[in-house]
Amino acid sequence: xxxxxxxxxxxxxxxxxxxxxxxxxxxxxxxxxxxxxxxxxxxxxxxxxxxxxxxxxxxxxxxxxxxxxxxxxxxxxxxxxxxxxxxxxxxxxxxxxxxxxxxxxxxxxxxxxxxxxxxxxxxxxxxxxxxxxxxxxxxxxxxxxxxxxxxxxxxxxxxxxxxxxxxxxxxxxxxxx
Numbered sequence: 001x002x003x004x005x006x007x008x009x010x011x012x013x014x015x016x017x018x019x020x021x022x023x024x025x026x027x028x029x030x031x032x033x034x035x036x037x038x039x040x041x042x043x044x045x046x047x048x049x050x051x052x053x054x055x056x057x058x059x060x061x062x063x064x065x066x067x068x069x070x071x072x073x074x075x076x077x078x079x080x081x082x083x084x085x086x087x088x089x090x091x092x093x094x095x096x097x098x099x100x101x102x103x104x105x106x107x108x109x110x111x112x113x114x115x116x117x118x119x120x121x122x123x124x125x126x127x128x129x130x131x132x133x134x135x136x137x138x139x140x141x142x143x144x145x146x147x148x149x150x151x152x153x154x155x156x157x158x159x160x161x162x163x164x165x166x167x168x169x170x171x172x173x174x175x176x177x
Contacts, residue, residue, distance in 0.1 A: 012164055014175045027063030028132035030124055034116045038108070042084045049078035049107070051086070051095045052112040056119040058127060068127070073119055077111045079103035124148050
C-alpha cells in the first residue's frame with residue numbers, strides 16, 4: 001500500500017495504477033454559481049443588502065454522462081440583526097431572509113457565497129452517500145469523511161517546486177503522483 005509510505009522518502013514520479021479488475025465507480029462532478037439579482041435597501045437600513053440566487057448541480061458519469069440533480073436557492077441578505085422580509089414575487093420565486101455574518105458590503109456578498117458552499121456540500125454529501133465518487137469545484141470546507149475530491153481550477157500560487165512541476169505534464173490518464 002503506497003499510502004503507508006512516508007512522503008519524501010520515495011521518488012516523486014508518475015505511478016501507474018494496477019490494471020482494473022472491476023468497473024470503476026460512478027463519478028459525480030459538482031459545481032455551483034451565485035449571482036446578485038438586485039442590490040436593495042430596507043426602509044431603515046443604512047447598509048445595502050442584496051437579493052441573490054445560487055445554482056448548484058451535478059453531472060453524473062458511469063459509462064455515459066448525464067445531468068444529475070440541480071437546484072436553485074435564493075436569499076435576501078442584510079446585515080446581522082436586520083429583519084427584512086420580502087413578499088414572494090410569485091409562487092415559485094421568493095427570497096428567504098438570510099443574515100450576513102458582518103455588516104460590511106463584502107460580508108453581505110460573502111454570505112451569498114456561504115449559501116452556495118453549503119448547498120454544494122449538501123449535494124456532495126448526498127451523492128457520496130449514494131456511492132458516487134464526487135469531484136467538487138473549489139476547496140473542501142467540510143469535515144465529514146466522504147468520497148470527495150476538491151478540484152481547484154485557478155491557481156494563484158505554485159504549490160510544487162520547479163523540479164516537481166516538471167513531472168506533472170508526464171502524467172498519463174489514470175496516473176497519480
